[in-house]
Amino acid sequence: MAKQLETICITTGPVEVGDYVTLNIGPIHPAMHGTLRVITKTDGETIVSAKPEIGYLHRGVEKLGENLTYSQFLPITDRLNYCSAICNNVAYEMAVEKLLGLQVPPKAQLIRMIMMELARIADHQVCVGILGVDLGALTPFFYLIIQREEIYEIFEWHHGARLTNSMGAIGGVEADLPERFHEKWPKLRDTIRKANDETDKLLTHNRIWMDRTIGVNAFCADDALNWGFTGPMLRACGVKRDLRKEEPYLMYDEVNFEIPTGKHGDVFDRYMVRMLEMEESVKIIDQAYALYKELPEDAPLMKKVPKIIKPPEGQIYHAIESPNGELGFFIKSDGSDKPYRIKIRPPCYMVYQAFEDLVKGEMISDLIACLSSLNVIAGELDR
């Protein structure tokens, strides 16, 4: 049998002949979301080993950061996790602000919060939708995508871009919430809930969906912490940890929200955590919007920042809770107008390195389900 399998016609890479069949999945494969690649050894359909290979989208962002000024690097951060670019923008802005030692005015903080939570919803919608597609249920994906378009509309009103937003600036945000946001938000809240509801009805209690997700790739909390998991992945394992609560930034300590957690860390728990988080995000936006309305209309949006930003020498690390988990920026400054070293700590980098542990002994179909539930975004994985 093995002799017949020597060539791989579609994919590339070394081929081994032995008792196990080496199956190369990716970098171009429907479930690999662009540029991921896993080299698996399978015994029939069971996976004996799965070695992820990354770097197919390594664009040298960190090196680029060392050659651009602080403000110029902001648009580059969009291209990290392109599903929720705003979270990257705000994370970077906040890191530089920490380096400069300045506090952003409250109105800017609230606008950042609202936009970040919208981006979180958009990100989770893609993740859940793609998970459905990879398990064969295409229709929920379309319902969620329509909803995402509405969120994009708000982004477009606010800062003129759909996907790569480059929202705000170092020191605050440039523009107030758009006029139309005030009418749009109550409607949008209902439609987001409706889309989630439809997805929920189509998937959550579906017998096949339950069979495919419950108990698949279950992971225990100790291992997850040892592997450096953060975000929904860690929460699905039952650890109640969210940087919005643990190290509150912006004004997250003034709003009430729950941290949904799972129990077993399986695909179903990850799916449920993401679904519930969308609901929490809607709540956060509601409260942040109420706080926003209390502020006077001409409240400042920007802190005064010099045109050429030259932070003092020193090094800082600042992390926020992005949709995938802890997104941190380490910046070392040498006193010039360019950062001396920028290191990005992407959340899915740590998650994806545990991939072999996650899928060993499962079947090929589970590998696909697992990968989509991790929500690995190649842009921030390879940087």
Next chain:
Amino acid sequence: MADWQIDLIKVVFIWVWALLIAVVMTWVERRASAMMQDRLGPNRAGPFGLLQPLADGIKLFTKEDIIPERARKILFILGPPLFALPAFSAYAVVPFGDKIVLGGKEIILQVSDVNIGFLYVLALGAIGVYGMVIGGWASNSKYSILGGLRATAQLISYEVPMGLALLTIVLLYGTFSLREIVLQQQGTFLGFLPNWGFFKQPLGFIIFMVAAYAEANRVPFDLPECESELVTGYHTEYGSMRLGLYLFGEYVNMGTLAAITVSLFFGGWGLPYVDMSRFLGPVSYGIASFFVFFLKQAFFLFLFVWVRWTVPRFRYDQLMGLGWKALIPLGLINLFITALLVQLTT
């Protein structure tokens, strides 16, 4: 007209009909899925995009034909026709109408009333599998062979429950001929229910339906293709019209299975409670019976599409588990009970 001429006309008619259903189904599938997903679907080729299948066909015909260097060439070429032709052939025993009187001659609307029609259908269904397996194996690609292996295991294990479900029908009606079975389903029983296989064998129908979805390679049982895992499964290496034949064969297969379902469980051409032959002329009765049959078939074809875009896909071991642990025991129990009832009542 001589008998052979009539037979020829019937053969051509059923062939065109099967082709048409498959062609229209590719359009229906795309438009219906678009409808369910708040989209429009193809609407540029012809009115409502009705000519979309034609455009696809022209494109596939004029596309470069690639046979991978390391493929087994003869088998690679043999695969797609081996998949599509048995599905066509199975139409031969489908009674697509009652009878029509033309020129004083009574014509049965069925190409051939074989007295073992049942076995013929099952046998052809089993041959169709070879098209996939050979295609998958001959491509010499790992995704293809995985698809082919899945096809083998899946389709062969689902033949068994399907056979068990069909056996209950045979027990019930005491014949292998499809036409006989349809004739026996006319009228009512227990006073109000149509005399359909569905009402007499609900469990058998469910088993048959599940097995039919598995036979037709449709979601939730489309594991040999499985777009998100095996790229496109057994036909990963196929392009141009060879691919066209595979895609086409799938729809022909669906058409056959829908026709068989209608004949066995839903009274074929007959309407419930109404005997059309009483108030219709001999010619119009023949045509009407064909349309009734067609409408019933169309419903089941749409059901295929409906399910396809609603549910997720099974995993391989769950699929086998469902086949061997649930459907086969159920089928056996159903067979036993039916045998007992038939023995007691006759």
Next chain:
Amino acid sequence: MKFQAIQGEGWLLTKAEQLINWGRSRSPWPFPYGTACCGIELMCALASGYDMARFGAERVAFTPRQCDVLIEAGTITKKMVPVLKRIYAQMAEPKWVIAVGACACSGGVFRTYSTQQGIGSVIPVDIYIPGCPPRPEGILYALLKLIDKIEADHPLYKQRPKLIEALEAYK
């Protein structure tokens, strides 16, 4: 004289070419080679709001054998270049390529050691879409432009010189 229909623009051949072009332009099945940010916009273009399926570009298959249009959306790194070349080589003729976004066109903002500066130097590209990333409307517009291009093609003419040569030898 005998071969006028082949040598000149005969009625039959022109009609046949029109028919083929009609078929090809109505069903450009895409190969969504989405590597980065533009992949998300490509996804939006395929989904409900914009619905690329209207133009027949519906059957999205990830096997190069079955696709007509390679939609390359996103950055191509130097590590990825051999893969892209191979995918393109595996596609069956006739094939077209759309380069979506600044990265695919020219490398975009990523003028770094690991990024390929535009895929045009690696594979032939038919349509370039600027933007970082382009809106779904941009992708649809590119598809329409590609359809125009296909309709203006001469699928039979390409082989005609060879055919004429063969027929001349026959005389």
Next chain:
Amino acid sequence: MSLKDRVADILGKDLVALNEFRGDLCIEVPKGRIVQVLAKLKEEGGFDFLSDLFGVDNLDLYAKAAKKKKKSQEESEDTGETKGKESVQPRFEVIYLLLSLSTNERLQVMVRVPEDDLELPTVTGLWKAANWPEREVFDMFGIRFKGHPNLRRLLMWDEFQDHPLRKDYPLEGKGEERHLNYDIA
């Protein structure tokens, strides 16, 4: 007891330097003792989560400092300083970002790695999370980690020669191309 005192207490004489900036504490520890120090911090200090691990190349920083010093020296003509002390300063730094899950405190642990001895012991035994970051540091800076289970290039392809994040590597590269030879066996 503040974090600073606690860390000083735990590490004792392993603590080479301590630096606080905007509330972020960065400690420097000797290169040979890094695994022991991190184990101690994990066991006694409660820093049970490795957030990240990365390298820094200080080549330009030292060059700049040397230039500045030279300039100031020329201006003041102070001959008391010994020249060339900067050149023996270790070129690379590797920084371990630690996090305490119970108290939410973060700590940067830094080791200096000289250019002539680019080797560090691996910490994959303490945290599995160090696996890929260590590979990345090797890929980007050329620092080898002794005992790492699979020390291969992570982001660049295997045949790549240089280490791109070093300061003497140009941003636009040296024109490397990747070629694959598919052997059709």
